Amino acid sequence: MTTIVFVHAHPDDESSQTSGSMAKASAEGHRVVVVYGTNGDHGEVPEDLAPGETLVDRRRKEADMSAAATGTSRVAWLGYSDSGMTGWEQNHEPNNFHNADLDEAAGRLAQILDEENADIVTGYDWHGGYGHPDHVKLHHVVHRAAELAVRRPRVLEATFNRDRLRAFRDLALAAGQDFGFDPDGPMDDGNPMGTPEAEIHWQVDVSAFLEQRRAAMQSHASQVTDIGSFMAMPPEVFAAVFGTEFYSEPGRPPGMREGWFLDE
Numbered sequence: 001m002t003t004i005v006f007v008h009a010h011p012d013d014e015s016s017q018t019s020g021s022m023a024k025a026s027a028e029g030h031r032v033v034v035v036y037g038t039n040g041d042h043g044e045v046p047e048d049l050a051p052g053e054t055l056v057d058r059r060r061k062e063a064d065m066s067a068a069a070t071g072t073s074r075v076a077w078l079g080y081s082d083s084g085m086t087g088w089e090q091n092h093e094p095n096n097f098h099n100a101d102l103d104e105a106a107g108r109l110a111q112i113l114d115e116e117n118a119d120i121v122t123g124y125d126w127h128g129g130y131g132h133p134d135h136v137k138l139h140h141v142v143h144r145a146a147e148l149a150v151r152r153p154r155v156l157e158a159t160f161n162r163d164r165l166r167a168f169r170d171l172a173l174a175a176g177q178d179f180g181f182d183p184d185g186p187m188d189d190g191n192p193m194g195t196p197e198a199e200i201h202w203q204v205d206v207s208a209f210l211e212q213r214r215a216a217m218q219s220h221a222s223q224v225t226d227i228g229s230f231m232a233m234p235p236e237v238f239a240a241v242f243g244t245e246f247y248s249e250p251g252r253p254p255g256m257r258e259g260w261f262l263d264e
């Protein structure tokens, strides 16, 4: 049994980025843990909050539902507040993830890696996929935590395949459909989206776990804008977009391999 710790910036990021790998690993009998850097406290506030219920309460419940959908054994929180997108006022709040001391945040994560005796930890690429300050921070925190852990785990970076997204966009435009965004950017930090295929190491087929992916996304129902657009996709588009997950593994020789990183 391998223990894999999937680290994400906000509750719902796991559903759109790594839920297929989480479901696949747990279906194979591995231990899957998810850790969130932030509480997601600047997400969309749903209209149906119960008296006394906060957005953070709701997002924790949603994260637990998502974990149940993917067979994830443990949900853990680093406890920082959401930093908002680049330029938002909350970028300056002292207790947010973006402003957290790197070693302090990495220390919190390293403690979880040690408790789990983690074999693998996943984070994000160098610009957090699309430049959100919390996602960029998460890249650094995961690499530092791997250094601080008693037993250093393998580090993978969940990312988006920019070349593939461009091909999807071209197809959509040719069919007269709106793709929603241009993967060549500029994204939140001015960079393009994700990683060129030449710098990706793992293409993971998760097409057998589309139902779990959809259930994980639906768990985060409060986040209508982000999740609603995925839910609105026709089934064949959903399968094309979410049937594959991509990871870089720093230090590995170049070349994208279609396979499963747990097989080695």
Ligand SMILES: [Zn+2]
Pocket: 009, 010, 013, 132, 135
């Ligand atoms: Zn996020």
